[in-house]
Amino acid sequence: MTKRKIALISTGGTIEKTYDELSGVLANQVSVLDVMLASLELRGVEVQRVALMNKDSLDMSSEDHTLIAQTAAEMAKKHAGVVIVHGTDRLAVSGDRICELGKPASPIVLTGAMRPYELRSTDALQNLTEALLAVQILPAGVYVAMHNQVLQFPGVTKDRSAGTFVKGGA
Amino acid sequence: MTKRKIALISTGGTIEKTYDELSGVLANQVSVLDVMLASLELRGVEVQRVALMNKDSLDMSSEDHTLIAQTAAEMAKKHAGVVIVHGTDRLAVSGDRICELGKPASPIVLTGAMRPYELRSTDALQNLTEALLAVQILPAGVYVAMHNQVLQFPGVTKDRSAGTFVKGGA
Amino acid sequence: MTKRKIALISTGGTIEKTYDELSGVLANQVSVLDVMLASLELRGVEVQRVALMNKDSLDMSSEDHTLIAQTAAEMAKKHAGVVIVHGTDRLAVSGDRICELGKPASPIVLTGAMRPYELRSTDALQNLTEALLAVQILPAGVYVAMHNQVLQFPGVTKDRSAGTFVKGGA
Amino acid sequence: MTKRKIALISTGGTIEKTYDELSGVLANQVSVLDVMLASLELRGVEVQRVALMNKDSLDMSSEDHTLIAQTAAEMAKKHAGVVIVHGTDRLAVSGDRICELGKPASPIVLTGAMRPYELRSTDALQNLTEALLAVQILPAGVYVAMHNQVLQFPGVTKDRSAGTFVKGGA
Numbered sequence: 001m002t003k004r005k006i007a008l009i010s011t012g013g014t015i016e017k018t019y020d021e022l023s024g025v026l027a028n029q030v031s032v033l034d035v036m037l038a039s040l041e042l043r044g045v046e047v048q049r050v051a052l053m054n055k056d057s058l059d060m061s062s063e064d065h066t067l068i069a070q071t072a073a074e075m076a077k078k079h080a081g082v083v084i085v086h087g088t089d090r091l092a093v094s095g096d097r098i099c100e101l102g103k104p105a106s107p108i109v110l111t112g113a114m115r116p117y118e119l120r121s122t123d124a125l126q127n128l129t130e131a132l133l134a135v136q137i138l139p140a141g142v143y144v145a146m147h148n149q150v151l152q153f154p155g156v157t158k159d160r161s162a163g164t165f166v167k168g169g170a
Numbered sequence: 171m172t173k174r175k176i177a178l179i180s181t182g183g184t185i186e187k188t189y190d191e192l193s194g195v196l197a198n199q200v201s202v203l204d205v206m207l208a209s210l211e212l213r214g215v216e217v218q219r220v221a222l223m224n225k226d227s228l229d230m231s232s233e234d235h236t237l238i239a240q241t242a243a244e245m246a247k248k249h250a251g252v253v254i255v256h257g258t259d260r261l262a263v264s265g266d267r268i269c270e271l272g273k274p275a276s277p278i279v280l281t282g283a284m285r286p287y288e289l290r291s292t293d294a295l296q297n298l299t300e301a302l303l304a305v306q307i308l309p310a311g312v313y314v315a316m317h318n319q320v321l322q323f324p325g326v327t328k329d330r331s332a333g334t335f336v337k338g339g340a
Numbered sequence: 341m342t343k344r345k346i347a348l349i350s351t352g353g354t355i356e357k358t359y360d361e362l363s364g365v366l367a368n369q370v371s372v373l374d375v376m377l378a379s380l381e382l383r384g385v386e387v388q389r390v391a392l393m394n395k396d397s398l399d400m401s402s403e404d405h406t407l408i409a410q411t412a413a414e415m416a417k418k419h420a421g422v423v424i425v426h427g428t429d430r431l432a433v434s435g436d437r438i439c440e441l442g443k444p445a446s447p448i449v450l451t452g453a454m455r456p457y458e459l460r461s462t463d464a465l466q467n468l469t470e471a472l473l474a475v476q477i478l479p480a481g482v483y484v485a486m487h488n489q490v491l492q493f494p495g496v497t498k499d500r501s502a503g504t505f506v507k508g509g510a
Numbered sequence: 511m512t513k514r515k516i517a518l519i520s521t522g523g524t525i526e527k528t529y530d531e532l533s534g535v536l537a538n539q540v541s542v543l544d545v546m547l548a549s550l551e552l553r554g555v556e557v558q559r560v561a562l563m564n565k566d567s568l569d570m571s572s573e574d575h576t577l578i579a580q581t582a583a584e585m586a587k588k589h590a591g592v593v594i595v596h597g598t599d600r601l602a603v604s605g606d607r608i609c610e611l612g613k614p615a616s617p618i619v620l621t622g623a624m625r626p627y628e629l630r631s632t633d634a635l636q637n638l639t640e641a642l643l644a645v646q647i648l649p650a651g652v653y654v655a656m657h658n659q660v661l662q663f664p665g666v667t668k669d670r671s672a673g674t675f676v677k678g679g680a
Contacts, residue, residue, distance in 0.1 A: 379631075
């Protein structure tokens, strides 16, 4: 059984935030993705890590979204799939931007988290697990996989009060 | 967004084993599935729990496998999908038994674990997460979802030395 | 074996901070002390909870410190010991304030944490465990128990660069 | 603040049991004490590890108990204290054996666990934390520190139904 080669593009966001003892805040300083990946049994995919940026998505510029979209589209040509770890606040902006570039060569799955991996109670591992499975099963296209749900772009928005993504909505 | 109604059939196995302080062994006594489900964000599925049996699969009789297969096939008619939590040693026997009943009405996804949920380091949550996502995406059929991989029955076997499932094999 | 009756005064601080998904920050909103206590085997003490305040200690006024000191001294008369959960930044101020009230009737042990209990990697449980043991063994006096160390007031200060308490020092 | 130099003698027992995926049982094969120690903030003690044996205490011979007692008594002369990690079933036998050698030169604190560290819910870290604190505070003597309690030998027995140690008892 050969593993599918996928690209895992990290851009920052809540999922990767770590705690700074001195300041007492959670910030995007060190990627914890490698720790998460090491805690999973990965028999289906071989992951190529692409550490593109490490930003709270609220701090992303339009150029950042374009860079993410272009990188993902490019990676989709050379891999069996692409997973993007992204802050949830602007995840849908990047998702739409990828769609504007046309249908990707392989599935591109965005994911993120409402609660950092560093927390005892977190959705980070669940969401990463789902993205890494979904990217193997879905046809080429742009998706978000999170909270036990796969939604296809375009037309995905974050429902801020529910703390998750929905299809349609405002 | 309406949730898909799926059936979650529990049969026991390593994934559900709990620790008995007095005897110092891990055994199938109490289902920890509800604890696992409560720790996940489930936006895609609405789960109907079916506690069919609670056995180490090495202790399953031929009648047990048939009962599991018939229950799953029946549930598949009334639900958008079925997830079966099963001991890994005989998981493939139940998977093949379901196939013998013909193509199911909706996807049936088996899963299990090599290390009980009760352990600090476990694959139980990863595998349950994967099964609960895969059952929403896959077409009708019989599968195992585990360790970042989906394999379709028939023809799936447990690779005991690797501690996972493979397609083909002996 | 009768358990020692002790008072556990909570005042807030990092140890009790919880994560707010919507704002993405850690704050003192809900006491997680009960969760911590439930996770420990407590055969030596019977705990009476006194939820005095729930503040980051950087926000404590002089009146707050006096209230904490007077409450602790009063509780020490009626109990076999007192444990105070406190933010570390101003923990030493409360410790000194208690000393100014004279030798307490039973041991008073302050503790806190550099990393909230909500974090996967935290010193909160270690420190609470230590305080709940030290309060049974130590003679009457005022102490901080944290990071595998017991120090007696007065003369204790927080070493901010090391993130712990020291005797003497500035 | 100089750290107290203590010896940490490991002998096995439930606290150190690890899970073997292939056989599905918990056994004493690898010491997890180093992992536990690394997860604690140790400002009070400097630990010298003495890996004496790695046995379920039900398998200990009379010679094993004597070896443990003699090693502990010897180590107590050269260190500020000794902590012994021990299976709980025969922990009291080793404790009594140490007492028979006369009053030790420094405090000797035995500890163990009812639930292995490998379990998600375990008393191992609590008990190790308590032993590593108690050994700094107690006068020379032989003790068990576990479950928020310190009891002095001789006269300590395991209460099997309660799953803990008591003074007196049968």
